[in-house]
Amino acid sequence: MKCKLCDERKAAIKRPKNGHAVCKECFFYVFEEEVHHTIVSNNLFKPGEKVAIGASGGKDSTVLAHVLTTLNKRYDYGLDLFLLSVDEGITGYRDDSLKTVELNKEYYQLPLLVISYEEIYGWTMDEIVKLVGLNNNCTFCGVFRRQALDRGAYKLGVDKITTGHNADDIAETVLMNILRGDFFRLSKCHKIITGEDDTMPRCKPLKYCYEKEIVMYAHLKKLDYFSTECSYAPQAYRGYVRELLKNMEKIRPSSIVDIIHSAEKMELDSDVKIPPKLSCTKCGFISSNKVCKACVLLDGLNKGRPKIAIGKKAIIAYEEDNKNQDEEVKEPEETKEAEETSGEISKSF
Amino acid sequence: METHPVPEVEEAKKGRTKPKKEIDSLDKIEAEGVEELQEKLKGMKISKKLKKKLLKEEAERQKILAYDPAFHCLKCKEKEGIIINRGDRSCESCFKQGCIHRFKTNLRNSLKIWKDNSNLICVSGGPNSMAMLHLMHVSLFGESQRKMFFKVHIVHIDDGVVYGWDEEKRNTNIQLFKDACEKYKFEYTILSLESVFDVEKLNPNTKEFTPPIEDSKEYVNHHYQSTEENAEKLRELLKYPSELCSSREDLIFNLKKWLLLDFALKFGFKKLLLGCTAVKVTSKVMSEIAKGRGLSLPNDVCFVDDRYLEDIKFMNPMRDYLLNEIQQYNKFNEVSVIERTSISLNNSKKAKKLPGFGSMNLLCEEFINELQVSNVQTVHTVLRTSNKLKLGIVEDESKNYCVLCYGLVDHATNILEVGSHIKSVSLEGELDLMESENDTWNTEFEQHLCFGCKRIMENAVDKERLIDSLPTFIKENAGL
Numbered sequence: 001m002k003c004k005l006c007d008e009r010k011a012a013i014k015r016p017k018n019g020h021a022v023c024k025e026c027f028f029y030v031f032e033e034e035v036h037h038t039i040v041s042n043n044l045f046k047p048g049e050k051v052a053i054g055a056s057g058g059k060d061s062t063v064l065a066h067v068l069t070t071l072n073k074r075y076d077y078g079l080d081l082f083l084l085s086v087d088e089g090i091t092g093y094r095d096d097s098l099k100t101v102e103l104n105k106e107y108y109q110l111p112l113l114v115i116s117y118e119e120i121y122g123w124t125m126d127e128i129v130k131l132v133g134l135n136n137n138c139t140f141c142g143v144f145r146r147q148a149l150d151r152g153a154y155k156l157g158v159d160k161i162t163t164g165h166n167a168d169d170i171a172e173t174v175l176m177n178i179l180r181g182d183f184f185r186l187s188k189c190h191k192i193i194t195g196e197d198d199t200m201p202r203c204k205p206l207k208y209c210y211e212k213e214i215v216m217y218a219h220l221k222k223l224d225y226f227s228t229e230c231s232y233a234p235q236a237y238r239g240y241v242r243e244l245l246k247n248m249e250k251i252r253p254s255s256i257v258d259i260i261h262s263a264e265k266m267e268l269d270s271d272v273k274i275p276p277k278l279s280c281t282k283c284g285f286i287s288s289n290k291v292c293k294a295c296v297l298l299d300g301l302n303k304g305r306p307k308i309a310i311g312k313k314a315i316i317a318y319e320e321d322n323k324n325q326d327e328e329v330k331e332p333e334e335t336k337e338a339e340e341t342s343g344e345i346s347k348s349f
Numbered sequence: 350m351e352t353h354p355v356p357e358v359e360e361a362k363k364g365r366t367k368p369k370k371e372i373d374s375l376d377k378i379e380a381e382g383v384e385e386l387q388e389k390l391k392g393m394k395i396s397k398k399l400k401k402k403l404l405k406e407e408a409e410r411q412k413i414l415a416y417d418p419a420f421h422c423l424k425c426k427e428k429e430g431i432i433i434n435r436g437d438r439s440c441e442s443c444f445k446q447g448c449i450h451r452f453k454t455n456l457r458n459s460l461k462i463w464k465d466n467s468n469l470i471c472v473s474g475g476p477n478s479m480a481m482l483h484l485m486h487v488s489l490f491g492e493s494q495r496k497m498f499f500k501v502h503i504v505h506i507d508d509g510v511v512y513g514w515d516e517e518k519r520n521t522n523i524q525l526f527k528d529a530c531e532k533y534k535f536e537y538t539i540l541s542l543e544s545v546f547d548v549e550k551l552n553p554n555t556k557e558f559t560p561p562i563e564d565s566k567e568y569v570n571h572h573y574q575s576t577e578e579n580a581e582k583l584r585e586l587l588k589y590p591s592e593l594c595s596s597r598e599d600l601i602f603n604l605k606k607w608l609l610l611d612f613a614l615k616f617g618f619k620k621l622l623l624g625c626t627a628v629k630v631t632s633k634v635m636s637e638i639a640k641g642r643g644l645s646l647p648n649d650v651c652f653v654d655d656r657y658l659e660d661i662k663f664m665n666p667m668r669d670y671l672l673n674e675i676q677q678y679n680k681f682n683e684v685s686v687i688e689r690t691s692i693s694l695n696n697s698k699k700a701k702k703l704p705g706f707g708s709m710n711l712l713c714e715e716f717i718n719e720l721q722v723s724n725v726q727t728v729h730t731v732l733r734t735s736n737k738l739k740l741g742i743v744e745d746e747s748k749n750y751c752v753l754c755y756g757l758v759d760h761a762t763n764i765l766e767v768g769s770h771i772k773s774v775s776l777e778g779e780l781d782l783m784e785s786e787n788d789t790w791n792t793e794f795e796q797h798l799c800f801g802c803k804r805i806m807e808n809a810v811d812k813e814r815l816i817d818s819l820p821t822f823i824k825e826n827a828g829l
């Protein structure tokens with residue numbers, strides 16, 4: 001059978017996205033071109049910008065690094081690319097994946113910054129898990145990682161961060177948010193650029209890439225990536241949703257982008273209150289309360305009562321606690337810890 | 350509503366020690382149980398009225414003290430709680446009353462049905478709609494303090510053609526429906542699904558429709574039979590949508606909706622009540638999202654969907670009833686139902702191998718049912734999420750309704766939602782690009798469809814013939 005795209009070479013693979021039989025060369029090319037289309041049609045970058053690639057060593061960020069360097073050359077984006085990795089301090093899992101990131105650094109000749117929980121917060125995930133156990137550790141990790149990336153990005157002096165979130169991740173997050181009742185995040189988790197009004201925007205150039213195609217691309221290109229799941233992440237609930245999504249994809253492959261389309265079209269009712277955007281009075285990073293979730297959690301860790309810090313009322317308790325230092329304590333909005341715990345981030349790196 | 354026994358005990362004590370002029374000394378009465386209190390009250394100078402009140406309060410207090418949430422009904426705190434719902438127990442009579450009370454509350458508060466006479470109850474004969482029929486009967490004619498006063502008419506669509514039922518099976522089911530209506534003292538009409546091919550005019554965008562039949566009561570207790578020719582047309586049409594992803598089920602659902610709208614317009618009904626219950630609504634949220642129908646989703650699953658012409662509204666009074674509640678309710682009230690097998694359970698090998706037998710609706714329903722077992726808040730949470738979404742209606746001429754499903758016509762946000770934006774690649778790497786989504790959805794008909802319905806067309810067994818076999822009014826609405 002001849003390739004459906006070039007009609008010359010022999011077809012070697014079936015595209016997971018649409019079932020078309022294509023040759024390897026065409027697959028690579030259209031995969032990259034689709035990312036290019038995503039970048040151009042959404043104005044993700046401006047010439048001369050410094051862009052950090054959030055690199056975990058996993059398949060998504062490895063493919064992202066590969067495709068971005070390729071397109072930067074092919075289309076002369078004029079971007080200054082950097083690799084930015086977070087070292088959570090998880091023995092076995094993170095040291096190995098960081099080795100993969102080191103390889104990428106050599107291969108693509110990109111500067112790499114590794115920023116660790118230990119240097120920012122004074123705690124490694126190994127230590128945190130020892131203290132809080134395996135049930136709540138992901139809460140800590142998610143909150144800390146988000147801020148760690150921001151801090152790393154400032155250190156590098158970049159204009160924005162790109163992350164390796166793919167179409168499956170986004171679709172999964174949409175379904176998760178529906179099931180968790182998190183309508184606020186539901187209304188924004190599909191956005192290709194987030195935090196535009198913050199100082200450090202983030203974008204997802206792989207928004208329309210199917211996970212199956214990313215795996216296929218990485219595999220056929222023989223890219224070095226690290227494929228073990230985080231040793232501390234059981235995430236049973238996400239597992240259910242992941243399986244549902246896989247089943248939906250089996251029934252109709254386009255389900256994945258159809259979910260994204262649905263999310264684009266679902267708007268929050270105008271009566272729904274949106275959490276305010278503030279800066280944390282303690283660390284200065286973005287927060288929806290006076291003190292950000294990361295600072296509250298850290299405070300809990302340092303005072304030896306981490307479990308209390310996870311609760312919803314933790315922020316109020318924190319402010320009560322620190323009333324003396326802090327003059328004008330107002331009742332914080334009772335909103336779900338909005339931006340800074342962004343569950344979406346915790347998955348792919 | 351979650352009430353716990355502990356504060357109620359305190360409440361009762363407080364009531365007993367409330368300072369009142371004539372009984373200051375009551376604080377000192379220390380009695381345990383009604384009998385002991387009676388004994389102690391004998392020697393006291395207090396009014397009969399107060400005595401009675403105190404005794405009643407003590408009885409109430411004793412009942413609450415004896416109440417065991419792991420055994421007793423939460424509501425009456427006396428009888429054994431045999432039904433467990435979200436951790437709360439209730440006895441049979443409290444459970445039934447609760448169901449009825451909620452139904453009335455929904456009618457009054459969410460559906461705003463009080464006195465009007467233009468309510469049409471759509472009954473498929475399945476467990477949900479038959480439960481609704483019974484609830485409606487009790488709400489209107491039952492013995493209760495708060496009676497409701499409005500008239501309803503019941504309509505049933507005979508969809509035997511879809512299931513390939515023979516004459517006998519069709520008649521048995523129709524008889525079951527008729528018997529229920531007669532038992533509950535309701536007037537009814539029976540329509541045949543294939544009559545949708547006789548709908549003359551019904552256009553969601555120009556708002557034209559067949560003129561109403563004035564002052565006619567011909568529909569009362571009438572069975573509108575259709576022709577074999579129409580039945581054949583329906584069978585032909587159902588050959589062409591894909592058997593996967595619920596395309597066929599959804600098409601049938603929409604045909605029913607058009608037929609109901611046509612009937613409502615002809616005879617002046619304004620409020621159409623459907624029997625969608627919580628699991629159905631919740632699974633629908635999930636499946637519609639997966640089918641790219643996010644724009645119309647809030648309307649499809651809300652209490653009152655008011656996007657239709659001539660102020661017609663589709664309503665879901667049963668939207669917050671759980672599956673086991675319906676099952677229990679029907680069991681206690683001996684409600685009989687029409688048995689159907691899901692349409693998606695088709696025999697093709699390909700479908701059988703897929704999750705949910707290739708049906709998106711079934712897959713999502715199974716998922717929600719499973720999740721509900723491990724997390725009883727699931728359904729509740731999803732309903733709450735969907736309540737926060739903005740309803741969509743056409744306000745200006747830049748938007749249109751889909752001629753197939755009455756959803757809002759919408760387009761891909763990015764062409765990559767449709768698929769690839771690349772048609773072909775030359776050996777030199779030159780790309781032939783798509784210009785718009787119309788390169789994929791390339792018929793005139795598809796321009797009048799929402800994103801979800803365009804996918805139905807794209808995945809059809811034979812798109813041209815599918816369009817060709819649709820009822821004439823639908824084709825006309827798309828300018829064909």
Ligand SMILES: [Zn+2]
Nearest residue numbers: 003006023026
């Ligand atoms: Zn090719």
Ligand SMILES: [Zn+2]
Nearest residue numbers: 280283292295
């Ligand atoms: Zn902070």
Ligand SMILES: [Zn+2]
Nearest residue numbers: 422425440443
């Ligand atoms: Zn009871």
Ligand SMILES: [Zn+2]
Nearest residue numbers: 751754799802
């Ligand atoms: Zn439609």
